[in-house]
Amino acid sequence: MTKFIYLNEMVCRRIEMRYFLNIYELSLRNNALMINCFKATVAVVCLVWAGAASAEDLEFLLSNQSSSPIIAFHVSSASSGEWESNLMEGGILDSGYEIDVLIADGMETCEYDIRADFEDGEVVEDYDLDLCELGSYTFE
Template identity: 55%
Template sequence: MKKFFAASIIVTSVFASTASAEDLVFLLGNESSVDLVEFNVSSNASDNWESNLLQGDYVAPGYEADVLIADGLTTCVYDIRGAFSDGSTAEEYGVDLCDLGEYVFTD
Protein backbone atom coordinates (compact mmCIF):
# COMPACT_ATOMS: atom_id res chain seq x y z
CA MET A 1 0.00 0.00 0.00
CA LYS A 2 1.38 3.35 -0.99
CA LYS A 3 1.80 5.93 1.77
CA PHE A 4 0.75 9.44 0.80
CA PHE A 5 2.40 12.33 2.54
CA ALA A 6 -0.41 14.84 2.30
CA ALA A 7 -0.41 16.56 5.65
CA SER A 8 1.47 19.77 6.12
CA ILE A 9 4.82 19.31 7.75
CA ILE A 10 7.21 21.69 9.34
CA VAL A 11 10.79 20.75 8.71
CA THR A 12 13.73 22.52 10.21
CA SER A 13 17.17 22.95 8.75
CA VAL A 14 20.06 21.65 10.84
CA PHE A 15 21.33 25.18 11.42
CA ALA A 16 19.06 26.22 14.28
CA SER A 17 16.95 24.62 16.95
CA THR A 18 14.70 27.56 17.84
CA ALA A 19 12.50 29.86 15.83
CA SER A 20 13.82 33.34 15.14
CA ALA A 21 13.02 36.41 13.08
CA GLU A 22 15.09 34.99 10.23
CA ASP A 23 12.92 31.87 9.83
CA LEU A 24 11.45 31.38 6.38
CA VAL A 25 8.20 29.48 5.82
CA PHE A 26 6.99 28.59 2.34
CA LEU A 27 4.81 26.05 0.56
CA LEU A 28 6.49 23.14 -1.23
CA GLY A 29 4.36 21.50 -3.93
CA ASN A 30 4.84 18.39 -6.02
CA GLU A 31 3.05 18.53 -9.36
CA SER A 32 5.39 15.98 -10.92
CA SER A 33 4.36 12.41 -11.71
CA VAL A 34 6.56 10.77 -9.02
CA ASP A 35 7.13 11.08 -5.26
CA LEU A 36 9.46 13.84 -4.06
CA VAL A 37 11.67 11.93 -1.61
CA GLU A 38 14.38 14.48 -0.83
CA PHE A 39 14.39 18.25 -0.62
CA ASN A 40 17.58 20.22 -0.03
CA VAL A 41 18.29 23.93 0.08
CA SER A 42 21.43 25.93 0.57
CA SER A 43 22.24 29.58 0.70
CA ASN A 44 23.31 30.61 -2.77
CA ALA A 45 26.65 31.61 -1.19
CA SER A 46 27.29 27.96 -0.20
CA ASP A 47 28.82 25.23 -2.35
CA ASN A 48 27.15 22.38 -0.40
CA TRP A 49 23.60 21.08 -0.10
CA GLU A 50 22.19 21.01 3.41
CA SER A 51 20.53 17.87 4.78
CA ASN A 52 17.25 16.47 3.48
CA LEU A 53 14.49 18.69 4.88
CA LEU A 54 11.85 15.99 4.35
CA GLN A 55 13.62 13.91 7.01
CA GLY A 56 12.52 10.49 5.72
CA ASP A 57 9.04 11.57 4.58
CA TYR A 58 8.01 12.36 1.03
CA VAL A 59 5.54 14.49 -0.90
CA ALA A 60 3.35 12.51 -3.27
CA PRO A 61 2.28 13.90 -6.67
CA GLY A 62 -0.50 16.45 -6.28
CA TYR A 63 0.30 17.22 -2.64
CA GLU A 64 2.07 20.02 -0.82
CA ALA A 65 3.75 20.69 2.50
CA ASP A 66 4.68 23.72 4.56
CA VAL A 67 8.44 24.03 4.94
CA LEU A 68 10.32 25.97 7.57
CA ILE A 69 13.93 26.95 6.99
CA ALA A 70 15.33 27.97 10.38
CA ASP A 71 18.96 28.52 9.49
CA GLY A 72 19.41 31.90 11.17
CA LEU A 73 20.27 33.58 7.87
CA THR A 74 18.63 36.81 6.75
CA THR A 75 18.60 35.79 3.08
CA CYS A 76 15.59 34.83 1.00
CA VAL A 77 17.66 33.55 -1.92
CA TYR A 78 18.39 29.82 -1.90
CA ASP A 79 19.51 27.11 -4.26
CA ILE A 80 17.00 24.25 -4.36
CA ARG A 81 17.40 20.55 -5.09
CA GLY A 82 14.70 17.89 -5.26
CA ALA A 83 15.23 14.14 -5.63
CA PHE A 84 12.46 11.84 -6.80
CA SER A 85 11.58 8.19 -6.29
CA ASP A 86 12.52 7.35 -9.90
CA GLY A 87 16.10 8.55 -9.31
CA SER A 88 15.76 11.85 -11.14
CA THR A 89 16.75 15.19 -9.61
CA ALA A 90 15.90 18.82 -10.25
CA GLU A 91 17.99 21.82 -9.25
CA GLU A 92 17.37 25.54 -9.47
CA TYR A 93 19.69 28.27 -8.32
CA GLY A 94 19.07 31.74 -6.91
CA VAL A 95 15.39 31.26 -6.02
CA ASP A 96 13.88 34.08 -3.92
CA LEU A 97 11.57 32.11 -1.62
CA CYS A 98 10.31 35.24 0.18
CA ASP A 99 9.09 36.69 -3.10
CA LEU A 100 7.53 33.44 -4.33
CA GLY A 101 6.00 32.16 -1.08
CA GLU A 102 5.90 28.70 -2.63
CA TYR A 103 7.97 26.39 -4.78
CA VAL A 104 6.44 23.70 -7.00
CA PHE A 105 8.23 20.83 -8.72
CA THR A 106 6.75 19.81 -12.09
CA ASP A 107 7.67 17.35 -14.82
Protein backbone atom coordinates in the same frame (compact mmCIF):
# COMPACT_ATOMS: atom_id res chain seq x y z
CA MET B 1 -19.22 68.75 75.46
CA THR B 2 -21.38 67.54 72.64
CA LYS B 3 -20.10 70.33 70.42
CA PHE B 4 -16.54 69.30 71.11
CA ILE B 5 -17.23 65.69 70.15
CA TYR B 6 -19.06 66.84 67.04
CA LEU B 7 -16.08 68.96 65.97
CA ASN B 8 -13.71 66.11 66.61
CA GLU B 9 -15.85 63.79 64.49
CA MET B 10 -15.86 66.33 61.67
CA VAL B 11 -12.09 66.73 61.90
CA CYS B 12 -11.65 62.95 61.93
CA ARG B 13 -13.90 62.60 58.90
CA ARG B 14 -11.93 65.25 57.01
CA ILE B 15 -8.67 63.52 57.89
CA GLU B 16 -10.09 60.15 56.81
CA MET B 17 -11.34 61.67 53.57
CA ARG B 18 -7.96 63.25 52.81
CA TYR B 19 -6.22 59.98 53.60
CA PHE B 20 -8.62 58.08 51.34
CA LEU B 21 -8.15 60.61 48.50
CA ASN B 22 -4.36 60.43 48.82
CA ILE B 23 -4.44 56.64 48.65
CA TYR B 24 -6.83 56.77 45.68
CA GLU B 25 -4.58 59.24 43.81
CA LEU B 26 -1.52 57.09 44.51
CA SER B 27 -3.43 54.05 43.29
CA LEU B 28 -4.38 55.83 40.06
CA ARG B 29 -0.79 56.96 39.52
CA ASN B 30 0.51 53.45 40.17
CA ASN B 31 -2.06 51.96 37.81
CA ALA B 32 -1.14 54.44 35.09
CA LEU B 33 2.54 53.70 35.64
CA MET B 34 1.90 49.95 35.54
CA ILE B 35 -0.17 50.29 32.37
CA ASN B 36 2.56 52.36 30.70
CA CYS B 37 5.23 49.86 31.76
CA PHE B 38 3.08 47.00 30.45
CA LYS B 39 2.55 48.77 27.11
CA ALA B 40 6.28 49.45 26.79
CA THR B 41 7.11 45.83 27.62
CA VAL B 42 4.62 44.49 25.08
CA ALA B 43 5.99 46.85 22.42
CA VAL B 44 9.57 45.74 23.04
CA VAL B 45 8.65 42.04 23.02
CA CYS B 46 6.70 42.46 19.77
CA LEU B 47 9.57 44.30 18.09
CA VAL B 48 12.14 41.75 19.20
CA TRP B 49 9.95 38.81 18.21
CA ALA B 50 9.04 40.30 14.83
CA GLY B 51 12.67 41.16 14.12
CA ALA B 52 13.87 37.71 15.08
CA ALA B 53 11.18 35.98 13.09
CA SER B 54 11.80 37.96 9.93
CA ALA B 55 15.59 37.75 10.19
CA GLU B 56 15.83 34.04 10.92
CA ASP B 57 12.78 32.15 9.72
CA LEU B 58 11.58 31.70 6.17
CA GLU B 59 8.46 29.75 5.34
CA PHE B 60 7.28 28.79 1.88
CA LEU B 61 4.92 26.29 0.29
CA LEU B 62 6.47 23.33 -1.54
CA SER B 63 4.16 21.64 -4.06
CA ASN B 64 4.74 18.40 -5.95
CA GLN B 65 2.73 18.35 -9.17
CA SER B 66 5.12 15.94 -10.91
CA SER B 67 4.35 12.31 -11.65
CA SER B 68 6.76 10.94 -9.02
CA PRO B 69 7.00 11.40 -5.23
CA ILE B 70 9.82 13.54 -3.80
CA ILE B 71 11.99 11.39 -1.53
CA ALA B 72 14.61 14.00 -0.59
CA PHE B 73 14.55 17.78 -0.48
CA HIS B 74 17.53 20.04 0.15
CA VAL B 75 17.66 23.82 0.62
CA SER B 76 20.92 25.75 0.88
CA SER B 77 21.73 29.43 0.85
CA ALA B 78 22.74 30.50 -2.64
CA SER B 79 26.18 31.50 -1.40
CA SER B 80 27.05 28.22 0.36
CA GLY B 81 28.05 26.03 -2.60
CA GLU B 82 27.03 22.86 -0.70
CA TRP B 83 23.71 21.13 -0.12
CA GLU B 84 22.32 21.10 3.40
CA SER B 85 20.83 17.95 4.90
CA ASN B 86 17.65 16.31 3.58
CA LEU B 87 14.61 18.11 5.00
CA MET B 88 12.34 15.15 4.27
CA GLU B 89 14.27 12.88 6.69
CA GLY B 90 12.79 9.57 5.56
CA GLY B 91 9.43 11.02 4.53
CA ILE B 92 8.08 11.58 1.05
CA LEU B 93 5.96 14.19 -0.68
CA ASP B 94 3.55 12.37 -2.97
CA SER B 95 2.39 13.69 -6.32
CA GLY B 96 -0.42 16.20 -5.99
CA TYR B 97 0.47 17.18 -2.41
CA GLU B 98 2.04 20.26 -0.88
CA ILE B 99 3.74 21.05 2.40
CA ASP B 100 4.89 24.14 4.30
CA VAL B 101 8.67 24.28 4.58
CA LEU B 102 10.25 26.27 7.42
CA ILE B 103 13.88 27.32 7.07
CA ALA B 104 15.11 28.45 10.47
CA ASP B 105 18.82 28.79 9.70
CA GLY B 106 19.34 32.19 11.35
CA MET B 107 20.40 33.78 8.09
CA GLU B 108 19.04 37.07 6.80
CA THR B 109 18.98 35.98 3.18
CA CYS B 110 16.09 35.10 0.89
CA GLU B 111 18.28 33.69 -1.90
CA TYR B 112 18.38 29.89 -1.81
CA ASP B 113 19.19 26.91 -4.01
CA ILE B 114 16.86 23.92 -3.89
CA ARG B 115 17.22 20.29 -4.89
CA ALA B 116 14.64 17.52 -5.03
CA ASP B 117 15.33 13.82 -5.49
CA PHE B 118 12.40 11.91 -6.94
CA GLU B 119 11.49 8.26 -6.46
CA ASP B 120 11.96 7.56 -10.20
CA GLY B 121 15.62 8.65 -9.95
CA GLU B 122 15.23 12.15 -11.39
CA VAL B 123 17.03 14.99 -9.61
CA VAL B 124 15.91 18.59 -10.09
CA GLU B 125 18.02 21.54 -8.95
CA ASP B 126 17.12 25.23 -9.12
CA TYR B 127 19.46 28.06 -8.17
CA ASP B 128 19.33 31.62 -6.81
CA LEU B 129 15.64 31.59 -5.95
CA ASP B 130 14.21 34.46 -3.89
CA LEU B 131 11.99 32.34 -1.66
CA CYS B 132 10.78 35.40 0.27
CA GLU B 133 9.32 36.88 -2.89
CA LEU B 134 8.08 33.59 -4.38
CA GLY B 135 6.34 32.30 -1.26
CA SER B 136 5.95 28.90 -2.93
CA TYR B 137 7.73 26.53 -5.30
CA THR B 138 6.13 23.87 -7.50
CA PHE B 139 7.81 20.85 -9.08
CA GLU B 140 6.00 19.89 -12.30
